[in-house]
Every structure is written in structure tokens, then in C-alpha cells.
Amino acid sequence: MIIESSDQVSRFSWFKRFPIPRNFKVTRESRIEAGRTWPPSAGAKRVKAFEIYRYDPDSGANPRVDTFHVDLDDCGPMVLDALFWIKNKVDSTLTFRRSCREGVCGSCAMNLDGTNWLACTRFISDMGAKATIYPLANMQIIKDLVPDLTHVFAQYAAIEPWLRAKSPEPEKERLQSPQERSQLDGYYECILCFCCTSGCPSHWWNGNRFLGPAVLLQAWRWLTDSRDEAKGERLDALEDPFRLYRCHTILNCTRTCPKGLNPGKAIAEIKKAIGEREE
Amino acid sequence: MNRRSLRSPLARALGLGSAKSGVLHWWAERTTAVALVPLCLWFVASIVAHSGSDYAAFIAWIRSPLATSCMILLLVALFHHSALGLQVVIEDYVHSDVRFAAVVAIRLGCYGLAVLGIVATLHMALGG
Amino acid sequence: MNRTDNGNSASARPRPLSPNIQIYRPQLTSVLSIANRITGLILSLGAVGLVIWLSAAAAGPRAYGVVQSVIGSWAGQIVLFGCTFAFFLHLCGGIRHLVWDTVHGFELRSIYISGWTVVFCSVALAVTAWVIAGWPQ
Numbered sequence: 266m267i268i269e270s271s272d273q274v275s276r277f278s279w280f281k282r283f284p285i286p287r288n289f290k291v292t293r294e295s296r297i298e299a300g301r302t303w304p305p306s307a308g309a310k311r312v313k314a315f316e317i318y319r320y321d322p323d324s325g326a327n328p329r330v331d332t333f334h335v336d337l338d339d340c341g342p343m344v345l346d347a348l349f350w351i352k353n354k355v356d357s358t359l360t361f362r363r364s365c366r367e368g369v370c371g372s373c374a375m376n377l378d379g380t381n382w383l384a385c386t387r388f389i390s391d392m393g394a395k396a397t398i399y400p401l402a403n404m405q406i407i408k409d410l411v412p413d414l415t416h417v418f419a420q421y422a423a424i425e426p427w428l429r430a431k432s433p434e435p436e437k438e439r440l441q442s443p444q445e446r447s448q449l450d451g452y453y454e455c456i457l458c459f460c461c462t463s464g465c466p467s468h469w470w471n472g473n474r475f476l477g478p479a480v481l482l483q484a485w486r487w488l489t490d491s492r493d494e495a496k497g498e499r500l501d502a503l504e505d506p507f508r509l510y511r512c513h514t515i516l517n518c519t520r521t522c523p524k525g526l527n528p529g530k531a532i533a534e535i536k537k538a539i540g541e542r543e544e
Numbered sequence: 545m546n547r548r549s550l551r552s553p554l555a556r557a558l559g560l561g562s563a564k565s566g567v568l569h570w571w572a573e574r575t576t577a578v579a580l581v582p583l584c585l586w587f588v589a590s591i592v593a594h595s596g597s598d599y600a601a602f603i604a605w606i607r608s609p610l611a612t613s614c615m616i617l618l619l620v621a622l623f624h625h626s627a628l629g630l631q632v633v634i635e636d637y638v639h640s641d642v643r644f645a646a647v648v649a650i651r652l653g654c655y656g657l658a659v660l661g662i663v664a665t666l667h668m669a670l671g672g
Numbered sequence: 673m674n675r676t677d678n679g680n681s682a683s684a685r686p687r688p689l690s691p692n693i694q695i696y697r698p699q700l701t702s703v704l705s706i707a708n709r710i711t712g713l714i715l716s717l718g719a720v721g722l723v724i725w726l727s728a729a730a731a732g733p734r735a736y737g738v739v740q741s742v743i744g745s746w747a748g749q750i751v752l753f754g755c756t757f758a759f760f761l762h763l764c765g766g767i768r769h770l771v772w773d774t775v776h777g778f779e780l781r782s783i784y785i786s787g788w789t790v791v792f793c794s795v796a797l798a799v800t801a802w803v804i805a806g807w808p809q
Contacts, residue, residue, distance in 0.1 A: 295688035379697025403692035419553035530778035664730035
């Protein structure tokens with residue numbers, strides 16, 4: 266009942282989705298149709314079923330959900346290993362992003378059993394009896410599990426994620442005390458996987474204008490950097506009913522961050538800073 | 545490229561720029577919330593304490609200066625908080641041009657109802 | 673931003689949007705947040721009811737009696753209990769939000785402990801209020 270860290274999976278098996286119609290507010294081209302079921306390989310003893318979202322842009326068909334049966338004795342322990350097993354042994358058209366396979370690059374972010382996480386750091390044994398793999402929520406899909414991250418990266422660029430300082434450059438580094446450096450802890454480690462932004466209901470409804478937790482966490486990273494000299498301008502750019510104040514502290518972001526970071530807290534710090542300069 | 549718009553992704557993300565406002569709404573929501581905690585608890589406690597009493601007892605209760613003041617403050621804080629909250633809800637879910645009209649209508653409705661409640665309270669407190 | 677796949681096809685087929693609320697798992701975070709919003713909406717309607725009640729009282733004992741009998745009916749009592757529970761849930765949730773505004777209680781453990789506290793406290797307070805109100809004098 267009490268979650269201590271974001272890598273704990275939810276044990277409630279009965280409340281998996283909100284009680285709304287399956288195709289609630291789904292556009293015609295996004296409607297998911299029935300897919301095919303791939304049989305388990307012969308002689309496989311420990312088999313697990315994976316339901317995976319598929320979309321082929323060249324076929325003209327709608328997205329569908331295919332069911333694969335993975336031989337767990339032939340496959341590594343993580344969900345990414347299962348995806349590779351399927352791609353190598355069953356269906357080579359299964360498409361997904363991946364790179365480091367150790368949870369530091371953010372490429373394999375996707376929706377596993379209803380929550381966003383990295384496929385390479387989620388154990389297959391932590392997935393439910395009917396394991397579901399969908400792409401990151403509320404993203405335009407290029408193919409299968411590959412989302413189009415152009416807009417969220419544009420929102421990231423919009424907050425000017427670089428040092429803004431008018432003071433003349435020092436001979437060596439811009440100095441920072443250990444205490445000032447510790448202010449960056451918990452914010453600089455973000456790998457921009459966008460699990461949090463993709464899991465934020467406010468970003469679902471207003472993602473065109475609301476910046477989202479990942480971008481706002483990075484905005485705070487630059488606000489709290491003692492070497493930065495543009496705090497006022499940064500806060501001006503953020504103080505907007507949509508860019509910042511669509512956040513209603515829902516906290517899905519903190520719950521889902523695969524690096525254990527706290528975007529909700531960062532956003533609260535931004536609001537507090539803006540509130541303080543008003544008083 | 546068959547894109548609907550040739551605007552760059554950065555331009556789309558920047559939109560019309562920052563409004564550079566929003567903190568006053570944030571402060572008002574918190575101020576009214578803090579005011580509502582004791583006022584609402586007073587109201588609920590009064591209702592609970594007076595449950596089952598008749599009209600005369602109710603009028604006697606609301607006539608006391610403390611009760612009248614608290615009721616008026618409650619109505620002001622309640623409808624201001626409600627207007628702010630409903631505005632946020634409409635901004636979240638309504639994306640067409642109807643949004644502006646809806647926000648105006650909600651605000652006017654809330655303030656109108658607040659005035660109605662205050663006048664009714666004063667009528668009972670000051671009337672014969 | 674509805675780019676087609678490769679721009680070759682004459683029909684600009686928009687990309688599908690991956691499902692969001694249709695498949696995203698409800699968690700204590702999102703459930704309590706939407707509950708706070710729903711109870712706020714219920715209480716806004718309750719505020720209208722409050723003004724009706726005050727106006728009826730100001731109009732005289734007859735109007736007041738009509739409104740009281742509506743509240744006293746079966747349906748009225750159920751609605752009133754619903755409003756009481758909504759009030760306490762929104763109150764406890766609101767206090768939780770005010771604490772968050774001071775940038776405290778953001779660790780996941782604190783979020784979950786405060787969340788369950790809100791749920792249990794609102795049930796307890798609502799039941800207590802009704803027990804005390806209904807206690808024979």
C-alpha cells in the first residue's frame with residue numbers, strides 16, 4: 266500500500282484502468298484493432314504471453330495488439346530482452362528504440378502494464394500474468410513502439426536549457442561551492458526519457474501549451490544553478506497559466522520516474538519561487 | 545512533406561509566448577483555501593450542533609454578529625474559491641473558443657450567487 | 673504536427689496517437705487528484721444549494737419548511753451525506769495541497785502515507801459528523 270520508491274510495481278490487479286470506454290475520445294486513425302496471436306515455440310516449458318501494440322505506417326491499417334509467447338528459459342530477465350527475443354526469433358518487424366540496455370539513455374521508455382518505465386530495467390517477473398506493452402502514452406506513433414518526441418524536445422528547447430550569464434567569463438571554471446552544487450542533485454540526472462511527461466494527465470489534455478514535468482524539472486535545474494544569471498527571465502518565461510500552472514500536483518510523474526527523480530517537487534519549487542517574488 | 549503547417553516545432557512549442565501572469569490566481573486560490581478551512585469547519589460544526597432544531601432557533605443563531613460575519617465571510621471565500629477552481633477546470637477540458645465565454649459566465653454566476661447569499665444573510669440578521 | 677510517414681503518399685494520413693487514459697494504470701496519485709477535483713465540483717453545486725437554503729430561510733418559515741422537508745427526505749439525506757463526505761475529502765486533500773505548496777512531503781513514501789491518511793480521515797470525519805448530528809439529545 267505504501268510505495269517507497271518508483272520501481273515498486275503496483276500489486277492491485279483489479280484496478281488496471283479507469284472505468285471508461287476502451288475507445289473513449291480516440292480518433293479514427295488511433296483506434297486499436299484486434300491483432301494476431303503468435304504461437305509459443307515447440308518444446309518451450311516456461312512461456313509468458315506479451316500483448317504488444319503494433320502499428321505499421323506503410324500498411325494503411327489501424328494500430329493493433331499482437332500477442333507473443335516468449336520462452337523465458339531462452340530469454341534474458343528484462344522486458345527489453347523479451348522484445349529482442351521476439352524480434353530475433355518470431356517477428357523481425359517489431360520496432361522499438363534501444364541503446365544502452367542499462368537504464369541511462371532513456372531510449373526504451375514505454376508503457377509496461379499500464380505505467381511508463383524503461384524496458385531495460387523492468388524485470389519480466391514484475392510484469393503481470395498478461396503482460397501488456399504499449400508505447401509511451403499520448404504520443405504520435407511513428408511505428409510500433411516508437412513515439413514521435415519532436416514536440417516534447419521542442420518544449421525542452423523552449424526553456425533555454427543552457428547557462429545564461431552576462432558576467433565576463435573567468436579564466437578557468439565558474440566557481441560553485443559544494444553546497445551550491447548539491448542543489449543540482451536530483452535534477453541533473455534526468456535522462457529525458459519522457460516517462461513522466463507521457464504519464465501526466467494535464468499534458469494529455471493540454472500538451473500543446475503545458476510544458477510537462479520533464480521540461481519543468483530541467484527548467485528548475487537551470488533556475489537552481491548558482492552560476493546561472495537569468496533567474497528572473499526564466500521565471501518570467503515560465504509564469505503562464507498554461508506553461509506552468511496546468512500542473513495540479515497530480516504526481517503521476519514522481520510515481521513513474523525510472524530514475525527515481527521528483528519532477529513534482531521541482532515544479533513546486535518553481536511555483537514557490539514565483540510566489541515569493543510576488544510577496 | 546505533407547505537414548499541415550510549415551511552422552517549426554520550436555515555434556509551435558513557444559506559441560504566443562509567456563503570459564507572465566498566473567501567480568495572482570495561485571495566491572488567491574491558496575488564500576481563500578486557508579480562509580475556508582476554519583470557516584467551513586465552523587459551518588459544519590454549527591449545522592451538526594443545531595440539527596433537528598426549528599426555524600426560530602435557526603434565526604436566533606444566524607442573528608448573532610459572529611454567525612452573521614462568519615456566514616458572509618464563508619460565502620465570499622467559498623464563491624471566490626469556487627470561481628477560481630471552476631475556471632481551472634474549464635481551461636483544462638474546454639479547448640474551443642467557448643472557453644472564454646464559459647469562464648466569464650462561471651465567474652459572474654459565482655459572484656451573483658455570493659451576493660444573493662450575503663443579502664439573504666443580512667436580511668435575516670437585520671430584519672424584524 | 674501530423675506528419676505522414678515519408679511524404680510520398682498523396683493522402684496525408686495522420687499518425688495514430690498512443691492510448692493514454694484508456695490504458696494508463698490508475699494509481700493513488702491520479703485517483704486522489706481526480707477525487708479532489710470531482711469533490712470540488714460537487715461542493716460547487718453544494719454552494720448553490722447553500723444559497724438556496726439561505727434564501728428560503730430569509731423568505732420566511734414556510735419556504736424554510738419546504739427546503740427542510742426536501743433535505744429531510746430519503747434522497748435529500750443521501751445527497752447531504754454525499755456532500756459531507758465530498759466536503760471532508762476536499763478539505764483533507766486541500767490541506768495536503770497546502771502542505772505541498774511549502775515544498776514538503778514530496779518523497780514517494782510521504783505522498784502515499786499522506787494520501788491514505790486523507791482517505792481514512794475523510795471517511796472517519798464524515799461518519800463522526802453524521803453520528804454526532806444524529807445522536808438523540
